Amino acid sequence: MPGRARIDRRAVVTRHHVVLHEVDPESPLSLGNGEFAFTADATGLQTFPELFEKTIPLGTQSQWGWHTFPNPEGWSIDRFQFAEFDSHGRKIGFADIPGNRRTPEINWLRANPHRLHLGRIGLLVDRDDGRRIQPKDMEGIEQTLELWDGRLVSRFRIDGHPVEVRTVVHPDRDAVAVRIESPLVGQGRLGIAIHFPYGTGEASAADWTRPDRHRTVAVAVGSRMATLARHLDQDRYCVRLRWSSGAALEEIERHRWVVRGAARGSLPGGAGAPKPPQAPAENPVLELAVEFAADPGLDSEASRESPAATANRSRDPADAVDKDRSPSSRRRLTQESQWKAEPIGFPEAESAAREHWNRFWSSGGAIDLSGSKDHRALELERRIVLSQYLTAIQCAGRYPPQETGLAFNSWEGKFHLEMHWWHAAHFALWDRLELLERSLPYYASILPRARGMAARQGYAGARWPKMTDPRGAESPSGVGPFLIWQQPHPIYYAELCYRARKERGTLERYREVVEATAEFMASFAVWDGATERFVLGPPLQCAQEVFPRSTTMNPAFELTYWRWGLETAQAWRQRLGLPRQPRWDRVLEGLARPAVSEGKYLFAESAPQCYTERSWARDHPSVTAALGMLPGPGIDREIMGRTLGWIWEHWDWPSTWGWDYPMLAMCAARLGQPERAVDALLLDTPKNVYRSNGHNHQRPGLTIYLPGNGGLLAAAAMMAAGWDGAPALPSPGFPNNGQWNVRWEALRPMP
Numbered sequence: 001m002p003g004r005a006r007i008d009r010r011a012v013v014t015r016h017h018v019v020l021h022e023v024d025p026e027s028p029l030s031l032g033n034g035e036f037a038f039t040a041d042a043t044g045l046q047t048f049p050e051l052f053e054k055t056i057p058l059g060t061q062s063q064w065g066w067h068t069f070p071n072p073e074g075w076s077i078d079r080f081q082f083a084e085f086d087s088h089g090r091k092i093g094f095a096d097i098p099g100n101r102r103t104p105e106i107n108w109l110r111a112n113p114h115r116l117h118l119g120r121i122g123l124l125v126d127r128d129d130g131r132r133i134q135p136k137d138m139e140g141i142e143q144t145l146e147l148w149d150g151r152l153v154s155r156f157r158i159d160g161h162p163v164e165v166r167t168v169v170h171p172d173r174d175a176v177a178v179r180i181e182s183p184l185v186g187q188g189r190l191g192i193a194i195h196f197p198y199g200t201g202e203a204s205a206a207d208w209t210r211p212d213r214h215r216t217v218a219v220a221v222g223s224r225m226a227t228l229a230r231h232l233d234q235d236r237y238c239v240r241l242r243w244s245s246g247a248a249l250e251e252i253e254r255h256r257w258v259v260r261g262a263a264r265g266s267l268p269g270g271a272g273a274p275k276p277p278q279a280p281a282e283n284p285v286l287e288l289a290v291e292f293a294a295d296p297g298l299d300s301e302a303s304r305e306s307p308a309a310t311a312n313r314s315r316d317p318a319d320a321v322d323k324d325r326s327p328s329s330r331r332r333l334t335q336e337s338q339w340k341a342e343p344i345g346f347p348e349a350e351s352a353a354r355e356h357w358n359r360f361w362s363s364g365g366a367i368d369l370s371g372s373k374d375h376r377a378l379e380l381e382r383r384i385v386l387s388q389y390l391t392a393i394q395c396a397g398r399y400p401p402q403e404t405g406l407a408f409n410s411w412e413g414k415f416h417l418e419m420h421w422w423h424a425a426h427f428a429l430w431d432r433l434e435l436l437e438r439s440l441p442y443y444a445s446i447l448p449r450a451r452g453m454a455a456r457q458g459y460a461g462a463r464w465p466k467m468t469d470p471r472g473a474e475s476p477s478g479v480g481p482f483l484i485w486q487q488p489h490p491i492y493y494a495e496l497c498y499r500a501r502k503e504r505g506t507l508e509r510y511r512e513v514v515e516a517t518a519e520f521m522a523s524f525a526v527w528d529g530a531t532e533r534f535v536l537g538p539p540l541q542c543a544q545e546v547f548p549r550s551t552t553m554n555p556a557f558e559l560t561y562w563r564w565g566l567e568t569a570q571a572w573r574q575r576l577g578l579p580r581q582p583r584w585d586r587v588l589e590g591l592a593r594p595a596v597s598e599g600k601y602l603f604a605e606s607a608p609q610c611y612t613e614r615s616w617a618r619d620h621p622s623v624t625a626a627l628g629m630l631p632g633p634g635i636d637r638e639i640m641g642r643t644l645g646w647i648w649e650h651w652d653w654p655s656t657w658g659w660d661y662p663m664l665a666m667c668a669a670r671l672g673q674p675e676r677a678v679d680a681l682l683l684d685t686p687k688n689v690y691r692s693n694g695h696n697h698q699r700p701g702l703t704i705y706l707p708g709n710g711g712l713l714a715a716a717a718m719m720a721a722g723w724d725g726a727p728a729l730p731s732p733g734f735p736n737n738g739q740w741n742v743r744w745e746a747l748r749p750m751p
Contacts (some may be wrong), residue, residue, distance in 0.1 A: 037406035
């Protein structure tokens with residue numbers, strides 16, 4: 001913060017390095033770069049995946065790594081039988097699932113495409129008695145996630161033999177690299193196995209029971225390097241291995257390969273070549289780098305793509321960024337150019353990772369709570385530091401992330417656009433705008449489909465989907481197609497970009513998406529002649545997903561977001577030297593105000609009983625986002641204060657979700673209630689648990705929930721650096737009670 005000594009950033013980060021002393025199925029540790037992530041157990045690799053199947057599956061995932069099951073029936077969301085709902089006398093079709101039924105068509109559409117586990121990489125160790133190691137055989141475990149250097153160091157003993165494993169992910173290539181030092185390497189008893197699965201939309205993203213449904217082909221093998229081509233139905237990708245001198249590669253079974261420290265079945269002449277006898281290696285070090293890439297066309301068969309895959313590649317949002325050459329462009333350009341580059345080894349990957357993470361932590365925003373007296377300060381700081389790391393590796397890629405990032409699949413690996421704000425808006429507030437901007441070209445890439453959906457329903461502009469994939473196709477659901485609060489998000493992202501970079505180029509870059517978004521919003525609002533105002537819905541599903549979609553009208557948060565979004569879109573036009581759009585102004589002038597009952601905001605105008613019917617006081621308390629996440633245009637602070645107070649006393653907290661607590665904290669901060677803001681961030685409730693690895697736990701099956709991490713960072717930045725119209729106080733969202741000493745750097749105020 002200005003006027004104070006600079007924060008010792010290294011001290012802040014290193015005091016929250018994650019250290020484990022056991023195999024903890026609730027806290028595997030991940031490495032990644034936003035485009036690619038690798039999740040490991042206590043060995044530093046994926047050696048004991050069975051222990052994590054019901055907690056956090058050990059995955060290797062990328063932004064480009066998707067798989068689609070065969071579709072002989074030709075199912076498509078464009079040919080799906082949309083259910084019609086009445087909207088003020090007009091019939092509108094939605095991809096609904098009446099009664100939550102699951103037909104083969106619905107199951108296929110929801111599950112395809114799905115993210116793919118690219119390959120399991122684990123230790124293969126023979127004990128003294130010849131048995132393969134089990135978790136109980138590991139002694140003296142000490143595993144450290146060194147955040148400052150972006151490295152995972154795992155130490156343990158097997159039969160008294162020390163083993164040290166160093167694991168890194170390259171910051172600019174989809175590659176994991178490992179260095180193992182142990183006497184077991186020199187004895188030929190330790191190897192690294194790479195095992196490839198078939199695809200599935202299940203949490204594991206891997207089906208190990210169908211070896212006949214896919215192929216793994218060695219297309220090039222040398223003395224220290226090999227390239228494998230993967231074929232899964234119409235999907236292709238490639239894997240390049242590079243290992244250290246003295247080691248050798250062996251195919252031990254279908255889809256499974258091993259690199260050993262002693263030469264066993266090496267393939268110097270390629271697959272099928274005779275294996276000459278070799279003496280056991282004495283080198284106690286084994287290094288391996290495994291790089292993954294979407295198929296760069298290594299052979300004629302592997303290079304053939306389906307028309308859908310070709311179409312998807314042509315509108316890849318990463319390509320849009322590269323062609324634009326915006327300030328947020330990544331150092332790498334395309335997967336093809338990566339593949340043509342010299343293969344990397346462990347030393348290069350480790351050095352690149354260290355340089356990247358040292359730079360990451362030394363730049364952007366920082367918060368230091370070490371001088372605070374409140375006993376909760378160290379835990380809040382831990383959550384803040386680990387959330388910065390986790391969102392950088394899981395939520396900063398070319399596509400909006402799924403709730404579980406690149407760790408394992410949730411909702412078939414698809415992403416939910418209403419959650420994109422909670423995953424990534426904080427990057428702009430933490431002065432890491434480039435990490436947000438990586439995913440923003442996605443909206444332009446799916447704009448034709450979004451326009452098509454709006455037109456199909458009789459609206460102007462672009463209607464953004466909810467549960468979707470790289471193509472932008474909606475998934476059938478009884479909830480998703482009816483949600484609308486993701487619609488203004490692209491305007492919010494564009495505004496964050498402009499606040500950080502007030503240039504004509506920023507305005508032009510996002511102009512089309514802002515215009516199309518506002519056009520839909522204005523078109524969606526319906527003039528109600530009886531009350532002489534524009535209204536939202538029915539039908540719609542508000543962010544608090546408990547009200548009937550066929551009758552819900554004028555939810556308080558969505559009305560406020562509509563007002564803020566349309567006014568911001570008008571400001572966007574004026575910055576470009578264009579006149580205000582008259583249609584948008586008509587909606588702004590006539591838009592309904594959030595309904596009030598007994599001095600509190602109704603969650604939705606169509607639910608006048610929301611304060612007396614206790615079953616409505618559950619799920620997301622999203623009414624508070626109207627003055628919290630948003631600056632609250634048209635919101636009365638006293639009324640919102642009473643609303644928040646009632647929620648605090650009466651809400652069903654076990655039904656809430658990880659991003660609800662930051663949402664409440666932001667509302668409390670804007671209302672001048674900093675003590676409650678801190679209480680909200682650290683509320684003792686089942687879904688506000690942060691494991692030792694920093695992940696926000698929700699429930700069985702959803703054991704990590706990154707919107708909670710991202711929301712925490714947005715709230716923390718706001719509470720420290722303030723917001724538009726905040727009081728001129730140091731860290732206005734934190735209590736000024738002598739218990740909190742908040743030092744911060746390079747944070748940006750929230751709108």
